[in-house]
Amino acid sequence: MSKRLVCLCNLVDENEIVSYLKKGANSTKDIQRLTRAGTSCGRCLPLIDEIVLSFKKERPKVQQTKLDFGS
Secondary structure, eight states: OOOOEEETTTTEEHHHHHHHHHTTOOSHHHHHHHHOTTSSSOTTHHHHHHHHHHHHHHSOOOOOSSOOOOO
């Protein structure tokens, strides 16, 4: 995965987004809440959507009952 900057306003890179997706984030709204990416100008929202959808397609669906965003 690349370290490309996704959200210029809040300095959030692709690795950070993928990290939260691996920890259980399931939507662009989750990513916005956790990283603030896409909450300023919104220009990066289509890219965040693309990363989330791509991650969901690549990962097998695993039933998870509790999100774990700890370190």
